[in-house]
Amino acid sequence: MNERRIQPGAVSKWILRCAQNDRTMGINPVDVSRQHFPSHFPNPMIRINEHYTKLKASYLFVDIAKRVAACQQADPGKSIIRLGIGDVTEPLPPACIAALHAATDEMARRETFRGYGPEQGYAFLREAIAWHDYSARGCFIEPDEIFISDGAKCDCGNIQEIFAIDLRVAIPDPVYPVYLDTNVMAGRTGHPRDGRYEGIVYLDSTPANGYVPAPPATPVDLIYLCFPNNPTGAVATRAQLAAWVDYAKRHRALILFDSAYETFIRDPQISHSIYEIEGARDVAIEIRSFSKTAGFTGTRCAYLVIPKTLTANDSAGNAHPLHGLWNRRHSTKFNGVSYPVQRAAAAVYTDDGRKQTRALADFYLGNAKLIRDAMAKLGFSCSGGDNAPYIWINIGRDSWQFFDLLLNKAGVVVTPGAGFGRCGEGHVRISAFNSRENVTTALDRIAAALK
């Protein structure tokens, strides 16, 4: 072994010079030097994933909270109604409550106690999903193509791990921040410039395209889509989805389809699942959640579908089934969803559960209609609210100024569109998640404030 015995910390400048030289030559200096001098590379030390330093500070909801707190402090007696954050307000459906109690009782007795379950989820839940959410709509999805998780946020964030780092990623604007941030963390982007990350292909969702972007002219490899959309509330027609599936086939791209809000679809022409589109099994992963369907935001259950027909290539051109890759990731880094929670999720598919969750969505959609109608009456052009719990309002002015106006004059909190991306400017999002009384009061106050 021709290793030189140099004490760590006392390592001399020549190694640093050589490393610098390597860097100039375009050779990764760490690989080379560490390989040759494993035991004396200068300053071995714990170092961070530097991609995190590219992240823009996520101040949207913190900023909102600060402004709301300041407003409340200035006038402690003021009534403030929150239509900002997309969190549910109604209790869990009785069918889910009964299932939680029953499963808790099972956990109390040795004979029925459950320890580690399958990482992918229990068959009773995977089968209920395959049957009710897919077979019933004519989609062929097998139970073992469904992976139960503790949240759509986790699935949206984790799924990118099984793909190469140098992919070209397409992400809508405005957008749920998790798609973007998790790709930044993984190193798929450059630094932000003028509010956008280098290396990302942004799909503009604007009044001109009805907030449903068409496939880009540039070929991309990985595409995030979300319908019904957060924050715009827009839904894509079958023809629009078919254009995306066709694009993905032509370019050998993959679609990540987030349908966390599908429970709010009422128009029978709108697809609930990407798999209702011919050929989607070959190009799409779908992510769904019980958060909005059954009020599980604090109970935590979701799922991700990977058809076994989906493949991606390695650099030598060999195809690898993504199902096996995700299964490896999921079973290595995750240990399954809490058993009582899986029972509660399965109760959503009972007769009672289906009636109760339908009523729950109808209730929020009732709020949404009131909001949309009231805002339209005030002269604003609106998207969403008919098949989605969000109403996206084209205010035609600075979204933070409009936020301040509604907060101070009406005591109503909305979300400024600029927080969701460059194309969100000029808009605000109003959420339908609240009591009927709060919604009607808020709308009366907004009308008065804008007179």
Added chain:
Amino acid sequence: MNERRIQPGAVSKWILRCAQNDRTMGINPVDVSRQHFPSHFPNPMIRINEHYTKLKASYLFVDIAKRVAACQQADPGKSIIRLGIGDVTEPLPPACIAALHAATDEMARRETFRGYGPEQGYAFLREAIAWHDYSARGCFIEPDEIFISDGAKCDCGNIQEIFAIDLRVAIPDPVYPVYLDTNVMAGRTGHPRDGRYEGIVYLDSTPANGYVPAPPATPVDLIYLCFPNNPTGAVATRAQLAAWVDYAKRHRALILFDSAYETFIRDPQISHSIYEIEGARDVAIEIRSFSKTAGFTGTRCAYLVIPKTLTANDSAGNAHPLHGLWNRRHSTKFNGVSYPVQRAAAAVYTDDGRKQTRALADFYLGNAKLIRDAMAKLGFSCSGGDNAPYIWINIGRDSWQFFDLLLNKAGVVVTPGAGFGRCGEGHVRISAFNSRENVTTALDRIAAALK
């Protein structure tokens, strides 16, 4: 723009040649070519994270299951007792059951319903942990240094994301496979060779060092330690832990301390937390779980501690607090643990909960003592079982052959040590997680089989 309009799919060989040329020069061809020709790079397509192809197929428990099934099929009437997998068998403590029921009732009423909670966990649980698990042992850990999660497996797997890819990682052998596999997936290793991954510094745990490896001669950046250990059941003395903390300080390294089995420690000289060691707040992250403490393997709750004093550098030498980095990761990719589950975990710290969980650990330790005594009586040298639920038995012969012998002659399933790493060969792990009756029956049968 000097882009050339070449149709995708029709891209000519010169680009491929240039890319190949770049590769020969040590320049990443994808970066260069994609940057210059974003819209016409040949064959844009979805590609996999190729590090996954380095993973060894994880056949240990699948292999075990196959052999057990074959044995059962050959003799359908045969009684088989499983002392292999480390899953609990006793029901949840009554205090946890009561808390689950009460929290479920809260979720049934609008006034007490909980939606999204803090991603980091509710204050009621973080404060109970800081007080009972740390302050009570003289460790200074603040509640907001504790991140509640749904499993130690998730935390062990996810924490590496906040670190640089080119770190030198030290991992014990034998070992819980998640430490290794998640670093392989992230790209911190080469391919496996002779059963070990290139680039990993293995810490051999052998009879010679009592299964507690000392710090290596080579400087490393990131160190995985687990005490009480899975699979060896070994515990580290304060002096041994202090040597690791000292090493980490000298080399500016970071220790990931997995103490998922601390509830089984009975020797008052053994540290329950790495933070009992002077200076550990500056060099260690700790991971704990309710899985074994309170039988939560199917209920899912754990936590990770990052002191605010911990930092890691970027490549320019600037220090970054790891607390902020992990908080960003955790709040971007995770949405908090189920509210009823957090209430059940908090019940562990009530007077009743503490008595009940203590009794639970005592019960399994009673099994462990029976196993260790019986195996020692048969002439085997054993580790663990006194402060751990695992007994690691030095059998001095091929571990799969011994596995087969016990399965076929005694109808008892153990875990062959070879499945945990090269140094595991010549050993088997016996788990204390079972009923007293099954344990005593299994031990009688093993004694008879080995006569």
